[in-house]
Amino acid sequence: MADLWQNAMDHAVAAARRAGQVVREALQDDRKVMTKSSSVDLVTQTDQKVEQLIIQSVREKFPKHRFIGEESVAAGEPCVLTDGPTWIIDPIDGTTNFVHAFPFVAVSIGFSVNKQMEFGVVYSCLEDKMYTAKRGKGAFCNGEPLQVSNQEDIKQSIIATEFGSSRDPEAVDKIFSSLRNILCIPVHGVRGAGTAAINMCLVASGCVEAYYEIGIHVWDVAAGSLIVSEAGGVLMDVEGGEVDLMSRRVVAANSRTIGERIVKQIDSFSPPRDDASSL
Structure with missing residues (x-):
């Protein structure tokens, strides 16, 4: 199974990069803004486009895997985490930032098996920073190891x-x-x-x-x-x-x-x- 999860992680990194390109291109265009739960809970067509891009590419490669996606849940899909291999997707984390071109916008893809996170990918699109982690294998940004602060005060x-x-x-x-x-x-x-x-x-x-x-x-x-x-x-x-x-x-x-x-x-x-x- 380890090889399968590495393949899945490699696919997630590639999908996040493609999604990031879509986000950067969309920033050059007019961004049609809609609302969800309130006037400040925003969603754009790019959120929906990116989520479908990721889910479609994953389904082609891993047809038996499950999904929890922000926009899918907003559209009425159930938000249930099972023991099965599950992709947890936020196509644009920071939609309000995206709408205002505030320069912190991320594509977030987590992968869970037996309700335990196996890998995580966060791509900060405008900074071109790819954060990755695999369970038991450390965390990295653009291939360089990450370490939390040692400040105790x-x-x-x-x-x-x-x-x-x-x-x-x-x-x-x-x-x-x-x-x-x-x-x-x-x-x-x-x-x-x-x-x-x-x-x-x-x-x-x-x-x-x-x-x-x-x-x-x-x-x-x-x-x-x-x-x-x-x-x-x-x-x-x-x-x-x-x-x-x-x-x-x-x-x-x-x-x-x-x-x-x-x-x-x-x-x-x-x-x-x-x-x-x-x-």
């Missing part, structure tokens, strides 16, 4: 987060409560690339010490989660337990020490899970 750290697409006042209050708590530790700063996948790759690269978010989806973090762990980082739930990628809550940190300090500051809540019951 949260007061000397940068933390990444995002504000999500919900504008419900109660959710926004919790987001800002957590942000205030973390800023007042105090930390060196808080950053956000506008894409969960790239934020997680920044943790893996040692650029930031931790990333946390509530409200993300499995396709946002599936690939990035393995890249973080293979770079020596840790993954946790926002309440400190084991992470569940279907729960829409994650803390990714360079160490358990930093991760646990983040957990203590988060004003947590539970959005609907990424599974069939939430659709």
Whole structure:
């Protein structure tokens, strides 16, 4: 099976590069913008085009594999992670960035077997950075090994987060409560690339010490989660337990020490899970 998964990973890297080219070309054209759950939850024809490009190419090569794709789920497909080989795809992670030509846009492809991530590929299209990880084999950016930061003092750290697409006042209050708590530790700063996948790759690269978010989806973090762990980082739930990628809550940190300090500051809540019951 190892050879099969390597073949699948090679295919994912090639598909991500092709998708990245589509994204870069689309930035030169008018981008037709639509909305999903709210006026700030955006989708474009390029999101849909890229997802179909990836799924079609995978189906031709691996016809028995399953898929969880952001746009497929938005169109009504079930979001269920089974034990079968499953491709978890975010065709454009950072759609709002894409719409505004803000230069952090990623294609994210994770691959799971028996509900365990086997490889992850995140392609930062405009930076031309290809992040990859295979279970037990380390994490890389453009072929160079990644290693998380060795900083153990949260007061000397940068933390990444995002504000999500919900504008419900109660959710926004919790987001800002957590942000205030973390800023007042105090930390060196808080950053956000506008894409969960790239934020997680920044943790893996040692650029930031931790990333946390509530409200993300499995396709946002599936690939990035393995890249973080293979770079020596840790993954946790926002309440400190084991992470569940279907729960829409994650803390990714360079160490358990930093991760646990983040957990203590988060004003947590539970959005609907990424599974069939939430659709």
